[in-house]
Amino acid sequence: MKYLFLLAHPDDEAVAAGGTIRMLANQGNEIIVVLTTAGDKVGRIKEFRKSCEILGVQQFKILKFKDGEINNKQVWGELELQLIEQVETYRPDVVVTFDHSGWYFHLDHVGVSIAALRAVQHAKHKVQAMAFMLFHPPGIKIKWPYVYQKKLPITHVVNIKNVLKQKTAAIKAHASQTMSFLPMLKMGLMNKEYFQLVLATKKGKMWFNKSEVFKKV
Numbered sequence: 001m002k003y004l005f006l007l008a009h010p011d012d013e014a015v016a017a018g019g020t021i022r023m024l025a026n027q028g029n030e031i032i033v034v035l036t037t038a039g040d041k042v043g044r045i046k047e048f049r050k051s052c053e054i055l056g057v058q059q060f061k062i063l064k065f066k067d068g069e070i071n072n073k074q075v076w077g078e079l080e081l082q083l084i085e086q087v088e089t090y091r092p093d094v095v096v097t098f099d100h101s102g103w104y105f106h107l108d109h110v111g112v113s114i115a116a117l118r119a120v121q122h123a124k125h126k127v128q129a130m131a132f133m134l135f136h137p138p139g140i141k142i143k144w145p146y147v148y149q150k151k152l153p154i155t156h157v158v159n160i161k162n163v164l165k166q167k168t169a170a171i172k173a174h175a176s177q178t179m180s181f182l183p184m185l186k187m188g189l190m191n192k193e194y195f196q197l198v199l200a201t202k203k204g205k206m207w208f209n210k211s212e213v214f215k216k217v
Contacts, residue, residue: 014171022054088123130197161191
């Protein structure tokens, strides 16, 4: 199967779904990562290449939007059109992106999430399934409980314990970034990655529910 991850910045692939990507690659699936920005720091593309190598990503592409500057006009216009182009070019079976909260309300993440959903809906190529990545670190006291829900719409969980070393290595490849997630990984608090199946054909739903990687909740 072919999986297309539509993300915002270098390091999103490692932090948000590094374990899942590595497990899917281990099973022989084709993994493509498209970033909307290059992170706009010297060296980040090189770091991204290294991370992709560690995670088993076969293809990647970086669009030319500016880090921290994705706006509503782009989301409903040029960004949506460019993501439609990616879906039609790569013709994936499954598209994966952030949920509409953008994990922690990062506006680039939110914008990519909205534009990706619209791209999947409007592209001529019809995917079998689309999933949102959800941020759900168990055991961590949430600073703003009125913002972060205690119960998320999780439909599938990926246990990444067996590929935690690769995920950690991919995160560390982004040496220019401050990785606040690493202590949680070391404490065993992020041994799982969480997803919401938001769109699926009958065939796509069957794939997810019978998957050896994605376990239905």
